[in-house]
Amino acid sequence: MTTTIDSPFHARVAGLAEQLRGSDDWRAALRLRAAEAFEKTAFPTTKLEDWKYTNVSSIAKATFEADDRAIDDEALEPTAIPDLDAHRIVFVNGTYAPELSTSVGQAGITVASLAGAVEADLQSNLGTQAPPEQTPFVALNTALMNDGVAVHVAKDTKLDKPLHVVFVSAVGSTGVDSHPRALYVLDAGANATVIEDYVSVGGTAPSFTNPVSEAILADNAFLDHYRLLREGANVSHVSYLQGHLARGSNFTTNVLCAGGALVRNNVEVVLDDESCECTLNGLTIGHGTQHVDNQTRIVHAKPHCESYERYRAILDDESEGVFNGKIYVAKDAQKTDAEQANDALLLSRKATMNSKPELEIYADDVKCTHGATVGDLDESSRFYMRARGIDRQEADVMLTMAFAGEVLEHFACEPIRELAAAAIRTRLSDR
Amino acid sequence: MLEIKNLQASVEGAEILRGIDLTVNPGEIHAIMGPNGSGKSTLAQVLAGHEAYDVTGGTATFRGEDLLDMEAEARAHAGLFLAFQYPVEIAGVANSYFLKAALNSTRKARGEKEIDAVEFLKLVKEKAKLVNIDEKMINRSVNAGFSGGEKKRNEIFQMAVLEPKLAILDETDSGLDIDALQVVANGVNKLKAEDPERSFIVVTHYQRLLNYIVPDYVHVLSGGRIVKSGGKELALELEDKGYSWIEETVGA
Ligand SMILES: Nc1ncnc2c1ncn2[C@@H]1O[C@H](COP(=O)(O)OP(=O)(O)OP(=O)(O)O)[C@@H](O)[C@H]1O
Ligand SMILES: [Mg+2]
Numbered sequence: 143m144t145t146t147i148d149s150p151f152h153a154r155v156a157g158l159a160e161q162l163r164g165s166d167d168w169r170a171a172l173r174l175r176a177a178e179a180f181e182k183t184a185f186p187t188t189k190l191e192d193w194k195y196t197n198v199s200s201i202a203k204a205t206f207e208a209d210d211r212a213i214d215d216e217a218l219e220p221t222a223i224p225d226l227d228a229h230r231i232v233f234v235n236g237t238y239a240p241e242l243s244t245s246v247g248q249a250g251i252t253v254a255s256l257a258g259a260v261e262a263d264l265q266s267n268l269g270t271q272a273p274p275e276q277t278p279f280v281a282l283n284t285a286l287m288n289d290g291v292a293v294h295v296a297k298d299t300k301l302d303k304p305l306h307v308v309f310v311s312a313v314g315s316t317g318v319d320s321h322p323r324a325l326y327v328l329d330a331g332a333n334a335t336v337i338e339d340y341v342s343v344g345g346t347a348p349s350f351t352n353p354v355s356e357a358i359l360a361d362n363a364f365l366d367h368y369r370l371l372r373e374g375a376n377v378s379h380v381s382y383l384q385g386h387l388a389r390g391s392n393f394t395t396n397v398l399c400a401g402g403a404l405v406r407n408n409v410e411v412v413l414d415d416e417s418c419e420c421t422l423n424g425l426t427i428g429h430g431t432q433h434v435d436n437q438t439r440i441v442h443a444k445p446h447c448e449s450y451e452r453y454r455a456i457l458d459d460e461s462e463g464v465f466n467g468k469i470y471v472a473k474d475a476q477k478t479d480a481e482q483a484n485d486a487l488l489l490s491r492k493a494t495m496n497s498k499p500e501l502e503i504y505a506d507d508v509k510c511t512h513g514a515t516v517g518d519l520d521e522s523s524r525f526y527m528r529a530r531g532i533d534r535q536e537a538d539v540m541l542t543m544a545f546a547g548e549v550l551e552h553f554a555c556e557p558i559r560e561l562a563a564a565a566i567r568t569r570l571s572d573r
Numbered sequence: 574m575l576e577i578k579n580l581q582a583s584v585e586g587a588e589i590l591r592g593i594d595l596t597v598n599p600g601e602i603h604a605i606m607g608p609n610g611s612g613k614s615t616l617a618q619v620l621a622g623h624e625a626y627d628v629t630g631g632t633a634t635f636r637g638e639d640l641l642d643m644e645a646e647a648r649a650h651a652g653l654f655l656a657f658q659y660p661v662e663i664a665g666v667a668n669s670y671f672l673k674a675a676l677n678s679t680r681k682a683r684g685e686k687e688i689d690a691v692e693f694l695k696l697v698k699e700k701a702k703l704v705n706i707d708e709k710m711i712n713r714s715v716n717a718g719f720s721g722g723e724k725k726r727n728e729i730f731q732m733a734v735l736e737p738k739l740a741i742l743d744e745t746d747s748g749l750d751i752d753a754l755q756v757v758a759n760g761v762n763k764l765k766a767e768d769p770e771r772s773f774i775v776v777t778h779y780q781r782l783l784n785y786i787v788p789d790y791v792h793v794l795s796g797g798r799i800v801k802s803g804g805k806e807l808a809l810e811l812e813d814k815g816y817s818w819i820e821e822t823v824g825a
Contacts, residue, residue: 521625526661526715529621530675530731531649531682540674544665544714 147185149202155180155285168265169256169287176274176284183278195464195496196406196435201350201378206319209235213312213343215242221308221341221372226557228306228337229253235312236320237289242308250299256290256323264292267327271356271384277408279380283321283354290323295332295363304335304555309353311342311377317349324355328363328391335555337368340401346376348403354382359391361415366554367395370561371402375430378404387447389415396553399426399434400565410439413447413475424453425549427565428461428493429572435464442475442505451482454549456542457493458569465497467512473504482512487545489519489538489573539570574599574739574772575620575640580631582619589615591797592631597739599770604783604808606776607794608816613776614658616794617743621655622648636738649675650682652738656728656745658776663715668727669697671715672734679735700733704760721748729760736764741774746782758785780812793819 159177162170185202186193213234231253232242238255246253254260256268274281291307309322326336340351351373357365371379379402385393399405411420426434440449455463465484486495499512519541527537546566550559575597582590589612597603605613619626620633622645633640635651643651663671677687688696701708706726716724725745732740745757762785765771775786783791783805791807792799793816801807801819811819 520661522661523663525623525645526657526663527671527675528645529623529649529655529657530671530735531646531679532671532674533646533678534644536674536678540666540671541663544663547665 147187147199147202149185150205151202151282152181155282158285168260169268172269172274173285173287176281179274180278180281180285183281185278192437192466195462196404196433198380198404198406200348200404201380204317204348204350206317206350209312209314209316209318210237211235211312211314212239213310217343218242218308218310221343223306223339223557223561225560226304226306228304230306230308231291232308232310233289233291233322234310235318236309236322246305248302250296251301252292252294253305254292256292256325257288260292261294264294264325264327267356267358268292268325271358271386272354272382277382279352280354280382283323283352283382286321287323288321290325292325293327293334293336295328295334297329298331300332301334304337306337306339308339308341309351311340311349311351311373313342313344313347313349313374313376315345315347317347319350319352322351322353324353326355326357326365326367328359328365330360331362332360333364335366337370337555337558339370340373340379342373342377346374349377351377351379352381355384357383357385357393359385359387359393361388362390363388364392365394367393368555368558369395369397369407370558371397371399371405373401375401375403375432377402380406381408383407383409385409385411385420387411387413387415387418387420390417392419394421394423394554396423396558397425397436398558398562399424399428399436400562402432402434404433406435406437408437410441411449412441412443413449414443416444416446418444418447420447420449421552422449422451422453423549423552425546425562426453426455426457426463427562427569428455428463429458429569430461431459432461433464434461437466439468439470440480442469442471442478442480444472444474445476445478447475448479449481452549452552453484454546455486455495456489456546456566456569457486457495458489458573460490460492462493463495465495465514466500467498468500468502469510471503471505471508471510475505476507478505478508478510480508480510484514485545485548486516487518487542488516489542535570539567542566542570574601574636576634578632580616580619580633581629582615582626583629584615584626588629589797590619593797593799595792595799597772597774599772601790602765602773602775602786602788604775604777604788604791605794606778606791606808606811611794612797613794614743617655617741617776620741621645621653646678647682649735650679654732654735654737654740656732656740656742658743658747660716660724660728662717662719664717666715667712668715669711672697672731675731676734696734700730703733703763704730705756706730722750722753725749726753726756729757733760733764738770739772739774740764741776743776744778746777746779754782755785758782761786780808783808795819
């Protein structure tokens with residue numbers, strides 16, 4: 143058994159480095175750094191503790207092709223989120239599609255395509271939270287980054303509507319890869335809701351989405367972030383989200399995993415000053431042979447911060463769930479309050495869940511709780527409902543919905559709660 | 574209404590019901606008494622369609638249909654209601670939502686139109702008053718964190734909303750103080766007055782309930798069989814002499 147994987151990505155990135163050396167694009171230096179970092183690393187294997195349950199060799203070994211096809215509104219229509227009133231920015235296979243996007247004309251708000259003109263403030267922040275040296279996937283994303291979204295919310299400005307950023311994998315007969323990038327910079331007191339929505343249209347060739355997002359919150363800023371994974375069963379997805387919180391800021395990230403083949407989400411949030419609050423909500427609805435791995439790391443660097451983490455998984459068929467929740471409390475971070483819960487509902491005997499909390503605590507006056515459960519639908523509840531006339535199918539929907547509700551009630555955006563509920567209904571009616 | 578013949582049932586291979594014969598005509602109230610573990614709840618659960626119990630012999634006909642052949646939900650749709658000895662707590666499902674789903678699936682199965690939110694609210698208010706329950710309870714999760722008495726009252730409340738043809742009350746009186754007991758009895762009696770054709774099977778250990786819900790027949794279940802049947806005076810006699818008296822006289 144080898145410990146490294148030969149990947150066609152290495153040749154691609156090596157070829158790119160040449161090109162970048164002669165480029166005058168503002169991102170060239172960062173991308174070159176990333177290309178060099180990628181050359182020095184290798185894709186993780188299951189020998190690494192953090193990748194024990196998730197084997198990315200299928201991604202590493204595959205050959206993907208960049209694809210610059212265009213799609214129209216009609217193709218996108220089936221992915222619309224009912225009742226969502228939002229600004230919409232669309233990327234197709236990683237490239238900004240202005241004809242599918244709306245413009246945000248609000249004072250104090252900048253929404254830019256990274257491939258276009260980007261203000262200096264945003265430029266200087268790119269790559270600061272998720273440096274390419276961090277992991278091979280971030281290096282790959284950064285090296286291959288051709289486009290993405292950059293958002294700046296000025297001091298004390300509230301984005302009037304959620305920003306719905308749709309990343310479409312438009313798949314033809316060959317597999318495509320895209321490496322979307324998102325950067326959110328919120329000045330002091332700024333407030334925004336951002337929805338990263340990953341969908342796919344077209345063919346079923348195995349494809350790969352490798353997004354990296356950075357969120358930088360200044361004092362008292364507020365960001366409600368969503369990651370909706372609704373890609374087809376042919377798309378593998380490895381994401382990184384890196385959040386940095388300044389004094390009194392409040393960051394929530396909600397992840398709904400309702401699609402994809404192999405999914406691995408990595409979230410790290412650093413609470414870097416006092417009185418910050420961070421919430422990580424996750425709901426996975428898995429079926430078939432889906433593999434959904436959520437890795438989270440919350441760093442309590444300073445005192446008096448709170449973090450809440452709740453991940454739930456509903457797993458059918460032979461789907462596999464993985465959860466790893468790291469909480470790091472620095473020596474300084476007294477009066478930390480950290481709660482973590484991970485619960486899985488197995489709808490099938492062949493579904494599996496691997497859950498692991500990892501608490502690393504160096505302060506002595508903290509409150510850290512964690513708990514994990516795995517179970518199936520409660521037979522006595524189901525009988526009680528049936529005895530009242532509710533049929534088995536509906537009883538299962540209601541019980542599953544109740545299970546999901548414990549997380550969904552913390553999703554502030556109602557259309558997304560509804561979207562998740564509809565996904566559960568569809569899931570259970572397909573059985 | 575209900576005709577049970579030689580009903581036998583086992584759970585995990587253990588034989589529990591050993592041949593039950595019982596006929597309940599429209600409008601009748603039957604009380605079933607008997608020592609702990611004699612099979613009273615098993616009978617109730619088998620009739621309601623719990624799949625953990627294997628029916629190994631006999632028949633049960635409910636309003637002309639083969640009850641044992643029906644899914645649990647179909648039995649409810651046909652008008653059978655079981656008030657559970659141990660009502661189940663369902664966190665995250667609101668009582669009102671649960672009841673509305675139950676009522677509507679019953680209506681749908683009967684080819685009636687579904688009840689809308691306004692009508693439902695009206696019905697719920699009316700029935701809540703009937704069984705004297707706090708309307709706040711209706712918006713809480715089904716039985717979650719309810720006291721024993723609240724759970725039992727909630728069963729009666731559900732019964733009042735669902736308006737069954739035959740209700741089986743499995744020890745709904747256990748653990749109730751005298752006020753709550755009267756509420757339960759009132760619920761039953763009002764439902765009976767609404768429709769004199771309604772029938773009830775009341776499983777109880779205590780004759781005190783039977784002061785309020787007056788049975789037409791009293792049966793004693795012991796060792797999975799009905800070992801004695803009689804009128805309401807049998808309950809008094811049992812209270813007086815205990816079950817051992819029956820077991821001795823029938824020589825079981
Ligand atoms: N699911 C089950 N698994 C195993 N044994 C069971 C199960 N249900 C009932 N039994 C057994 O069957 C017998 C009859 O139980 P049942 O609950 O019907 O009695 P009961 O007459 O209702 O008693 P009580 O007055 O205490 O409520 C008991 O011995 C009980 O242990
Ligand atoms: Mg019992």
